[in-house]
Amino acid sequence: MSAPVRPVIDRSLWSLPDDVIYLNHGSFGPTPKSVFAAKEAWSQRLASQPMDFFLRQMEPALDAALAELGKLIGADARDMVFVDNATVAMNAVAESFPLAPGDEVLLNDHEYGAVRRIWQRVCDRQQARLSCASIPVPIASVDDVLEPLFAAVTPKTKLIVVSHVTSPTAIVFPVEQICARARELGIPVCIDGPHAIAMREVSLARIKPTFYCASLHKWLSAPLGTGFLYVDRRWQGKLTPPVLSWGKSLAGRPARWQDEWNWLGTRDPAGFLAVPAAIEFLKSIGWQTFRDYGHQLAQQARQRIEALCGTQSLVPDDEQWYGTMITVQLPPGPSLRSSPNSWDPWTQTLWEQHRIEIPVVDWHGRRHIRVSCHLYTTPAEIDTLLTALTALIQS
Numbered sequence: 001m002s003a004p005v006r007p008v009i010d011r012s013l014w015s016l017p018d019d020v021i022y023l024n025h026g027s028f029g030p031t032p033k034s035v036f037a038a039k040e041a042w043s044q045r046l047a048s049q050p051m052d053f054f055l056r057q058m059e060p061a062l063d064a065a066l067a068e069l070g071k072l073i074g075a076d077a078r079d080m081v082f083v084d085n086a087t088v089a090m091n092a093v094a095e096s097f098p099l100a101p102g103d104e105v106l107l108n109d110h111e112y113g114a115v116r117r118i119w120q121r122v123c124d125r126q127q128a129r130l131s132c133a134s135i136p137v138p139i140a141s142v143d144d145v146l147e148p149l150f151a152a153v154t155p156k157t158k159l160i161v162v163s164h165v166t167s168p169t170a171i172v173f174p175v176e177q178i179c180a181r182a183r184e185l186g187i188p189v190c191i192d193g194p195h196a197i198a199m200r201e202v203s204l205a206r207i208k209p210t211f212y213c214a215s216l217h218k219w220l221s222a223p224l225g226t227g228f229l230y231v232d233r234r235w236q237g238k239l240t241p242p243v244l245s246w247g248k249s250l251a252g253r254p255a256r257w258q259d260e261w262n263w264l265g266t267r268d269p270a271g272f273l274a275v276p277a278a279i280e281f282l283k284s285i286g287w288q289t290f291r292d293y294g295h296q297l298a299q300q301a302r303q304r305i306e307a308l309c310g311t312q313s314l315v316p317d318d319e320q321w322y323g324t325m326i327t328v329q330l331p332p333g334p335s336l337r338s339s340p341n342s343w344d345p346w347t348q349t350l351w352e353q354h355r356i357e358i359p360v361v362d363w364h365g366r367r368h369i370r371v372s373c374h375l376y377t378t379p380a381e382i383d384t385l386l387t388a389l390t391a392l393i394q395s
C-alpha cells in the first residue's frame with residue numbers, strides 16, 4: 001500500500017508542538033496561525049474604538065462573513081446566524097421547538113451524547129418521548145440507513161434529529177435522502193453537522209434541512225468558539241436565541257430575524273469575523289487537495305487498523321460513506337470507563353506513552369478508535385499510531 005502523496009504543507013502553518021501527533025481534529029481543530037492572526041486583528045479593531053466598531057463596523061462585517069460562509073455551504077446568508085458552536089445551535093432549536101405531551105423526537109444510536117441529553121431534557125419537560133432508531137453496522141447501502149430510521153417514525157414523530165457525519169462512528173449519513181423522505185412525510189429535520197463543514201462539499205440548497213447546526217472550529221479550522229445555525233424561512237420567526245437581549249440592530253437597520261441573535265450582550269465577535277480567513281486558508285491550498293489527502297490517509301489508517309484488529313469495516317470503502325475521519329472497532333482491552341462520555345484508558349495511554357492525541361470511544365459497549373486526518377497529518381504519524389496500537393493490543 002503506497003502512502004498518499006502529501007501536498008507541500010508546512011506544519012509551521014499551525015502552532016502544533018513538534019512532539020505531538022494530533023489525530024483528533026474531529027473534536028477540536030488546532031487553529032492555523034493565519035486564522036488566529038485574523039481573529040486578533042478584529043479583536044484589536046474592537047478594543048481600540050468599541051463604539052465605532054459595535055455601531056458602525058460590526059453588522060456589515062458579520063453580514064460579509066456570513067455571506068462567505070453561505071457561498072461555501074450553498075446557503076443564503078439571510079437564513080443563517082453565527083453562534084458559538086453546534087451545541088448552542090442545537091440547544092436553541094430544542095428550546096424553541098413546539099412539543100406537546102405524547103409527541104416524539106426521533107434520534108438514532110449514532111448521535112452525539114450531548115445532543116441526546118439536549119433533546120432528553122426538553123422531551124422530559126414537555127412530556128414528549130425521545131425515540132431512538134437503531135441503525136446497525138456494517139452499513140452497505142443508503143437503504144441500510146433509511147429503512148431502520150424511517151421504520152421508527154410514528155404518527156407522533158414531530159422532528160428527526162440526525163448527524164451529517166456521525167461522531168462515534170464517523171459515518172457520512174445520506175442526509176439529502178433523509179430530508180427528502182422526511183419532507184414527503186411532513187416531518188422537519190434538524191441536522192447536526194459540525195464534522196461536515198469543509199470535510200464534505202455541503203450544499204444546504206440541495207439537502208434542504210429545516211435546521212442545520214454546526215461548529216466551524218472542527219474541519220474548517222475557524223477560531224475555537226465559532227459555529228452557525230441555519231433555519232428554513234418558515235421557522236425563522238419561531239426560534240428564540242438562548243440569551244435574550246435588545247433584539248434589534250445596533251446600527252438602526254430595518255428589523256431582521258437575525259437581530260435577536262447578533263447582539264447577545266456585549267461580546268467580542270472576532271472569531272466569527274475571522275471565518276472568511278479560515279475559508280481562504282483551505283481554499284488557497286485547494287478544497288479537493290485537502291479532502292483527497294485526508295481521505296486517502298484515513299482510508300489507509302482504516303485498512304491497517306482493521307487488519308491489525310481483525311475487525312469489520314463499519315461502512316463500504318467509498319468516499320460516499322467517510323471523509324477525512326474514520327472509526328474502527330478495537331478488540332476488547334482494559335475495561336471501559338463507566339460513563340460513555342469520559343475518555344477511555346487507551347486514550348490516556350496513547351497520550352502518555354506515545355504523545356498521540358486520539359479519542360478511543362465506547363459505542364454499544366465496544367471500544368472504537370477514531371482517526372482524524374488533516375493537512376498537517378503525515379503517513380509517518382499513522383505508522384507511529386499503528387506501532388503504538390500493536391503494543392497496546394499485545395500487552
Ligand SMILES: Cc1ncc(COP(=O)(O)O)c(C=O)c1O
Pocket residue numbers: 026027085086087088112115163165166167192193194195215
Ligand atoms: C456530531 C457532533 N455534534 C455536536 C458536537 C458538539 O460540537 P461543539 O462542542 O463544537 O458544540 C460534536 C462535537 O464533537 C459532534 O461530534
